[in-house]
Amino acid sequence: MAGRVSRRTRLNGEGTVTLRKDGRWEAAAYVPTSAGTMKRVRKYGRTRAEAFVELVKLQAQAGQGIPVADRSWTVGTYLAYWLEHVVTPRRRPKTVIAYEGAVRLYLVPLLGAKRLEKLTPRDVRAMLDRCRKLCLCCARKLDGRRPEEDQCCSRGKCCERRLSMRMVQLVHAVLRNALQNAVREELVTRNVAKLVQIEGPDYARGKGLTPEQARQLLAVVRKDRLYALYALALLLGLRKGELLGLHWSDLDLERGELTVSQNLQRIKGELVVALPKTRYSKRTIPLPAPVVAALRQRQQDQQAERESCGSEWLDTGFVFTTAVGSPFDPRNLNRHWYATRKRAGLDAFRFHDLRHSFVSLLLDLGVPPHVVREIAGHSDLQVTIGIYAHASAAEKRKALTSLSELIK
Structure with a gap:
């Protein structure tokens, strides 16, 4: 009869299940790919039933509009x-x-x-x-x-x-x-x-300087050409890269404001100016009077260095530079810090602990955490509270004593 469809005729996209020469069963069907084309995809099973189940999964995925990869990726x-x-x-x-x-x-x-x-x-x-x-x-x-004497696993001793x-x-x-x-x-x-579950990040708690230690540090570097850098680290909490990437164009000393817009990093052996750590790191911070005074002194010192160098001066625009105007290498700041902390009796502290001190001292003064977060440029309030806000033993004792007296 004209128009009659054979029982053995398959519809487009219906797929096939066939027995291979190696004894496995193969299911195959044309399905859409992530590149917008159609692709014949094959699935295998040890039995015809297993292969048919794979075919059904493949067709169901295509029916839901989920494409397959357009190429085979490892x-x-x-x-x-x-x-x-x-x-x-x-x-x-x-x-x-x-x-x-x-x-x-x-x-x-x-x-x-x-x-x-x-x-x-x-x-x-x-x-x-x-x-x-x-x-x-x-x-x-x-x-x-x-050298052979320093080798480990290749000599059979891990x-x-x-x-x-x-x-x-x-x-x-x-x-x-x-x-x-x-x-x-x-x-x-x-x-x-x-x-797959894995243990969450275990951030090490840094050590903050006490107010007395902070004053001692600033007294030690008072006559140093990097005094303003240490003042910014302690009183504004700027990161190392933010300090070294600071340009004079980022400062408005008349209005008393500083804008963090970039940082300086050493990457693959070269000094590179990069964007701040996160989008929250880009921020404008008001400058306290002591910091403004330190920066004005830095301006004068840099002008004197410029005049001393004459035509050899490198005009990079950075606030903190070498004596000839070139960017200050983060490694050299590390060396300066090691010598400075020794003079100040702070051998146990890292440079980053100055930022930790800034956040901890502000929280100790009762400054709301969200305000501290915006000044420090943290991406998450939990970082401000979880890493930096830790009470001293004296504060814990005072709190528990107060509770005991209340209940008594």
């Missing part, structure tokens, strides 16, 4: 693509370096050959377990760069140096961020790294 090839096209254009240089190191040293060696769409939570968990047990010398291939918990957390975070982008680009349907 974890390694996808991470290379992600670093080049997603991370590098959008992230700060130091972040790019950290992500690239995690990918090159740990993720690619341990997961790189896996098919992206077949990556499972079990694979991620096993990778993290191996990271925790990994010898740093092997992971970073350090033995090849060492040094037992392992990755820190913070580094394991970073590796997991990098994979999680990469897979989340793969979900957005519809290359995978779920982020399996999110399904």
Whole structure:
């Protein structure tokens, strides 16, 4: 009869289930891809029923409008693509370096050959377990760069140096961020790294200077050419890179304001002016009178240095420079700090502890945390409270004594 359809005729997109020569069953169907094209995708099973279940899943995914990847990705090839096209254009240089190191040293060696769409939570968990047990010398291939007497695993005696918990957390975070982008680009349907639990970041609590120690430090550097830098660190809480990246154009000494708009970092052996740490780091801060006075003195000192150098002066516009006007290297600031803290009797403190001191002292004065957060440029109020706001033993004793007296 004309127009009659054979019982054996299949509709477009219906798919097939066939037996292969190797004994496996193959399910195949044309489905939409993330590139907007149609692609014949094959799934396999040990039995016809298993293959049919795979076919049903494939068609259900297509029916929900979820495309398949337009090409076959391994974890390694996808991470290379992600670093080049997603991370590098959008992230700060130091972040790019950290992500690239995690990918090159740990993720690619341990997961790189896996098919992206077949990556499972079990694979991620096993990778993290191996990271925790990994010898740093092997992971970073350090033995090849060492004299034979200093080599470790290549001589059969492991040094037992392992990755820190913070580094394991970073590796997991990098994979999680990469897979989340793969979900957005519809290359995978779920982020399996999110399904693996890992200990949260354990931020070390810094040590803050007491008011007496802060006064002692400023007294020690009072006649130093970097006195204003230490005053800004203690009284405004600026980060090291923000201090060294400060331009005179960022200051309005008449109105008493400072704008943080960039920082200076050493990246791959070169000094680079980069954007602040986060979008919250870009901020305008009022200047207290002592800081204005210190900056005016810095202006005068720099003018004297300019006149002394004459034509050899490098006009970079930075507030804190070398004696010839070039940018002040963060490594040289570290060296200056080591000598200064020794003179001040503060050997146990890091330079970053000056920022910690600034936040802690403001909180101790009863300044509302949200105000402290905006001055310090923290991205999250929890950072201000969780890392910097810790009570002293005397304050705890006073609080518990007050409660005891109230109940009594």
